[in-house]
């Protein structure tokens with residue numbers, strides 16, 4: 001497995017793989033890889049002949065006061081995980097390689113990027129779609145893999161790819177959880193022992209909301225169930241709890257299934273997100 005720093009090296013590696021008739025997969029990441037990323041890499045390795053993992057803490061998707069500087073950077077361990085999983089190439093560019101000093105273009109997806117996390121992180125999704133569009137243009141892969149934990153991100157990226165006729169299939173991969181239900185996230189590293197012990201209550205709250213929805217509750221009622229369960233854990237401060245249409249992310253307040261119930265909540269300074277899909 002090679003670790004490369006430049007777009008030119010990625011293009012060269014993809015050309016060589018294509019010349020051998022290989023299909024190519026991309027797993028875009030910000031590093032600090034854990035078993036959730038491992039599952040994305042495993043899925044790409046199982047389904048593509050050549051797997052690229054990008055490791056880039058993308059500054060444009062962090063707002064002022066967010067954790068850009070504190071975000072964990074662990075390239076050596078990330079490379080070991082990718083190599084063990086059978087990935088072929090890591091692309092780990094510097095910000096200067098990724099963005100020219102005079103870069104003047106942003107990719108903005110309206111609608112699906114505006115509610116949920118987008119309502120609280122105004123620059124976030126423009127940063128995500130711009131960097132993912134660039135990665136898909138640099139690597140021109142057959143498939144790219146994203147975790148369902150970041151459900152809104154997945155929908156925003158699918159929308160971008162459809163609207164801009166990008167010839168890459170976007171594949172969503174199920175959230176990987178700790179045995180107690182906590183969704184794996186690079187930000188779990190920020191939790192104190194006490195916060196970590198309490199963190200699974202976000203999943204428990206969503207499970208309770210999903211059960212209510214499956215039993216006939218409206219989106220609004222399901223949101224209230226989630227809010228009540230979460231409120232019983234004093235270490236959590238909910239930011240939003242929203243039941244939405246799985247495809248359009250429009251609120252499902254008065255409607256029933258299908259829905260995705262998505263939530264973001266703070267434990268101290270750490271912001272955790274999770275979601276649950278309830279089929280009709």
Ligand code: PAF
Pocket residue numbers: 028029030056058061128131132150153
């Ligand atoms: O999900 C992430 O880690 C990031 O948002 C992504 C898709 C790698 C873009 O920087």
